[in-house]
Amino acid sequence: MTLTTAHTTGTDAGSAPRAVPVDPSSGVLRPLGLDDVTITGGLWARRQHVNGTATLDHVESWLEREGWIRNFDLATSGGLPSGRRGREFADSEVYKYLEALAWEIRRTGDSPWLEERFRSIVDRVAAAQEPDGYLNTRFGRPGQGDRWSDLEWGHELYCLGHLFQAAVARHRTQATADDGLVAVAVRAADLVCDVFGPDGLQRVCGHAEVEVGLAELGRALGNDRYVKQARLFVERHGHQSLADVEWSRGYFQDDVTVVETDALHGHAVRANYLASGAVDVATETGDADLLRSLSDQWRRTIDRRTYVTGGQGSHHQDEAFGQDWELPPDRAYSETCAGIGSVMFSWRLLLAQGGSEYADQIERTLFNVVETSPSDDGRSFYYANTLHQRTPGAEADPETISPRAHSSLRAPWFEVSCCPPNTARTFASLAAYVATSTDHGLQIHQYADASIRTVLGDGQRVAVDVATSWPDDGDVIVTVLEDSADDWTLSLRRPAWATDARVSVHRADGQAARAETVVSAGELRVSRTFRAGDRVVASFGTSPRLTKPDPRVDAVRGCVAVERGPVVHALESTDLRGTALEGATFADLRIDVAEPLVDLAGGVAATLQDRVTGDRAVVALVPYHRWASRGPSEMRVWIPVL
């Protein structure tokens, strides 16, 4: 495994920062950001629109309503202790919301209203920062715990990690006068380095996040001290600096060092955030052993500890990964934030090493976990994403805060409300996960109507538009908009699920163009001195398919899942209405795998049978990410054959 390819950029290194959440100084692939890529249509454009016009507003109104922003005002005015609202990590939700706003301001280009909201909250946060840089509304005042006195559960460093990510997003996207957020982050980061540096407190935070935050802040500002501090934190994990807890130190990845870990374990969000920070550290420090270990961990985690949806975390009790093959659909926790963490981890490995398996997993997780969380209107969310709902839940009250883990219906807000702002920042920055570049090539990893304008490493300008109805069909047309002076290579990910993959290249006049075309397991590569009007037409087979589980996954033995392209489908009791199985007992249904699946617009139909009565019907399945959109229902992804 090589850790070469220090990035030079087509635009001068040292020029304006790129609008990306992750910007490694080396790696096989170079990220393209919101300056380079715009999603222009299709499912993801709709989601980005809803996110920008509904979800952000929704999140801010709940942050205000619950008093989590006001906590900063109280801290500033000398109030707080028993007046503080929310859980110990409430500050972090405000920071994630700031990060989402920063991306959205850049994505929409010109939004004085969003800009004003952003600055107003930054002012309130900044006012609460103490002179030495400390910033947390829950610790350090009379009547509160001492600073850093509860690293197991206090989440102080976790909150700062999110502050740093927000500041990085703002630093890389800000078009207007400085609002001071980066300075707030720098003061806090300097304090963290002072307190937890090589000669400081030799401990870590119970919830990883400061690692990615510091690494990226260091990259963004060119401050190596922050990267080194991130490395210290990564390396300190596994040395039992945290107290033991009921679920053991594995819960916060303090049982085994990162490099000696076999597979992600413990709390699934913590594990993914830590692994992401560790990739950042490995990349910046050239630690090939650590990077190799992390990609091995990723492989084993995806193979053995990840749901067909991409979801991670089998346990409700400790929100944790189960053991290998422990993947119960009905008790799937599959927290939305763990899905986002998995995208973060996969994306970093993709940048470092290349490999379609990483982009495949990102696609699977985006379509079947991250997109599953929010409702169509972007104002209610799943925290946990079960793969099997035995009884329809009650209708949710849009005015009521919910416990975190009930999965029967999406809820407007949670006592632990990490997921809504986490989806918001992810959707606002989604264009940054679409494509990458190399010295002589452009790689498209995620398919959506998009426009891509960038400069390759060799200085060549590239402008293409992507047109597709993904995921409804598997045709992708990439139109080149500018002549190029020299050959360059367009790489299109070939998903592992695609039964079939074809590519052709046409000139503006519709004639076949001369191009070097390579079809390999994971990609279609087309090399040519492209001309304006050239079109690369790729087609990936998206016939509906039955997926058998690994026989070692006990919980779904004797079942199949129905997939179509990247979209996992689900059987909902709602869809029994009007069929011969209306009124059937959901638990008595099986699928007849001898009958062919039927490809429908927006879904797939399968032949089901009542095990007891023998009644049969062809029933439509819905994309899993839209289940329960029509009200409470029984639902299952894995459908019994027996």
Place this chain on the structure above:
Amino acid sequence: MTLTTAHTTGTDAGSAPRAVPVDPSSGVLRPLGLDDVTITGGLWARRQHVNGTATLDHVESWLEREGWIRNFDLATSGGLPSGRRGREFADSEVYKYLEALAWEIRRTGDSPWLEERFRSIVDRVAAAQEPDGYLNTRFGRPGQGDRWSDLEWGHELYCLGHLFQAAVARHRTQATADDGLVAVAVRAADLVCDVFGPDGLQRVCGHAEVEVGLAELGRALGNDRYVKQARLFVERHGHQSLADVEWSRGYFQDDVTVVETDALHGHAVRANYLASGAVDVATETGDADLLRSLSDQWRRTIDRRTYVTGGQGSHHQDEAFGQDWELPPDRAYSETCAGIGSVMFSWRLLLAQGGSEYADQIERTLFNVVETSPSDDGRSFYYANTLHQRTPGAEADPETISPRAHSSLRAPWFEVSCCPPNTARTFASLAAYVATSTDHGLQIHQYADASIRTVLGDGQRVAVDVATSWPDDGDVIVTVLEDSADDWTLSLRRPAWATDARVSVHRADGQAARAETVVSAGELRVSRTFRAGDRVVASFGTSPRLTKPDPRVDAVRGCVAVERGPVVHALESTDLRGTALEGATFADLRIDVAEPLVDLAGGVAATLQDRVTGDRAVVALVPYHRWASRGPSEMRVWIPVL
């Protein structure tokens, strides 16, 4: 459903109390206690011996070591707040230990040493009682919460319920001068009635237990006020007098009234304790609707929410029942105390209504949950009883207190240590669950070498000895020791699992005796004017059998379990040693159901195949209740066929 048959007793009503944990004033069957029944040999006698000679000592030493008895001393001397040790319910473990000691003192007949320990602890408890009867080391003092201020989680009434059960056990077994425990209980119970009576605080305790405690204290002392208070508590459940919690009010059965409940739900121990108390209340108040509802709940709970072992509770997170058919073996919580609670509930319904299904379930639960918990030496325990262990655990440290729910190996003690003293009181009083009587009959429900000496309702003396190798084989010989003046009926439970059941009656000279014999679905009945030396010989088929799961239980689809008699068997990786499958990956093993099971001494063997390599071997399975006795192992009860 009738609620008739007020009990008269052969010994005069009002004479010495019977040594039973449950003594209803009416019902179809009358319990026989430790005065009537002695277990003389076999598995249960061994367990009672280990319980008496090792477990009791072990429990007391940990109660002292952890300071849970000393809490009472501190309360007496005016110490406590931050000096108090243990969880909020630590007092209850001391009471359960006292209950166990009371039964054991009676069981062993004469044990000055146990008697001295009992009295010494009673003195320490009694000294801590406040003048108005209040008794709890966690509430009511400066620096502590107010009395009854945290009914959701404080466990004050729960602790008192266990105090009452201990006092009842003592009252019904005490052969020596009064030690004062009953008086302590009466003072506390009077206070509870004053505070929570018809015009008092209209609330319940978050953990049911005071209901059974009060009902039985009322029965034991003939004090109707306590029974009425138990009824008030039962009837108050389901009226949302407790605050909502993350897992909803169903967690403590405060969402739906008891009579309107469909199936046990929420925390599995709470649910069983409440249901048990509700049967007591229904029985004492003649509430036929309530009793009918409870037996319907029992049926649905056993059919749909109970593991093949008899274990209950599918969720680790809230220690709760899952929904119908939600029975994952690998995440089975199946708490030992929930098994004990299930025995309590089944036993009360058996006394109230008769019915072999209740005794069948008690047998299943005793052999496969309650007996599973303690190690052979009685000094370590399972708190949760998983049905599937994917990775061998680490060797347990006999000196280390454990979190409650790890199932890889039995542990000496837990932070939440309800289970060890709960098994201790159950085993010490086990003889009370063996047999019952009616006016003209004796019913044997559980099979063990035993001597039974009692007087039937009609005044006829009955003396029989039971000889059996149960559960190793299904032969039971009941020898009558005294001539009777008139006909009476011996009923032997016919287990639902018995493929075959035969009975014959012989005179002392070996010749067939004239008797009226009825073989029905649930019992063998023999009526005769018995003579000394008569022998009733019953034989129940115990051939090993493959059990298919209900097809609605998703988590074990495509699997079978191996049972023999009442004993569920388990495949342990330990038993692959020396076979052609030594070194096979446990997750790759399947069972070949076309090959016959082999009946072994102490176990059953089955033909297994490695799904990947095709290797095959005949492998011994062990009784589930002894799994992990030979060190850490992988284990599964449900074995894949696919």
